[in-house]
Amino acid sequence: MTAKRPLIAVLTGAGISTDSGIPDYRGPAGLWQRDPAAQQLVTIGPYLADPDVRRRAWLMRRDAGALTAEPNAGHLALVELERSGLPVRVLTQNVDGLHQRAGMPARKVLELHGTAREVECVRCHVVAPTAEALERVAAGEPDPACRDCGGVLKPRTVMFGEALDPVVLQQADAVTKACDLFIAVGTSLQVYPVAALPQIALESGARLVVVNGEPTPFDEAADEVIREPISTALPALVRRLVAGRF
Known part of the structure; x- marks a missing residue:
């Protein structure tokens, strides 16, 4: 019997798109x-x-300039991860659509805050x-x-004062509960209800990796915290995951 391949959930925030000029x-x-x-x-x-x-x-x-921005190495690394055959879902707080422009299948991206x-x-x-x-x-x-x-x-x-789409939030919750590894990239993890996702992942038995330039409320609970710039840190992390070295 073939072993189940671990599901990787990647939550991305504004930090992943700053190198694209946003x-x-x-x-x-x-x-x-x-x-x-x-x-x-x-x-x-x-x-x-x-x-x-x-x-x-x-x-x-x-x-x-969000509509003319181009994906950067961080977005492209996640596409490489998906194309490696590992099960991946991207949960993004960003509204720029750069994950899809980079080549991530739209069905594997949940836009938690909608699209610009x-x-x-x-x-x-x-x-x-x-x-x-x-x-x-x-x-x-x-x-x-x-x-x-x-x-x-x-x-x-989703503007301030508006609620997140309950269907999208429910889908994100299901992915988070099912994942084996939860990676939070470029997000302060301070805006709820999305900021609750890492805790849900931990309570469901997943490992947690935080890739962010500034401290987050979940750093102490994470298995690994990476402070390097996202455009270099994320490709390096993906190479480790694809090689089975994580």
Whole structure:
């Protein structure tokens, strides 16, 4: 009988995408540290209530470069891990879609906080590409409305003040309970309910690895903590996993 291959769950946060030019939020040089007022641009109440907040939010999206960013060595390492034949699932807090762009099969990626690559009308719920809305901003529309009903467009991301999709969260919980190794990469592990996943993994008997530049609440419980830059640390860790040396 063939032995069961260990399931690897990888939780990724903003830190994995910083080398792609996408700034993080909570790090020492993160967006919220540099401009605390920017947080209201991704908070659902002010966003829906204030056209000026929406105008500034569209400018932030225009300048962020998330849609033109390219995957880096960290994203590519996880694709290499998946292609090695080891069972892998990526649970990501990121909304940039870089795991899929790197070549990770979409069915193996759970986007816990949604995607910035699409927008949705809050009134009629029609979905459209974000790139199309940004073209309208570039053409002079400071707050592009839904073409179908005139409603407010918002990114298909989970804003502050919104709940995570319960179906996606349930899927992440199931993967976490089933995994043998849980790797947390580039995430502060401070935002719940996602921050509860490492604890669920530990309670289910999984080993835990933390790859992050700053301390996290789970460092003491981890089997290994890696502080090196993610774009070098993650490829090295993947090589060890593929070689069966972990």
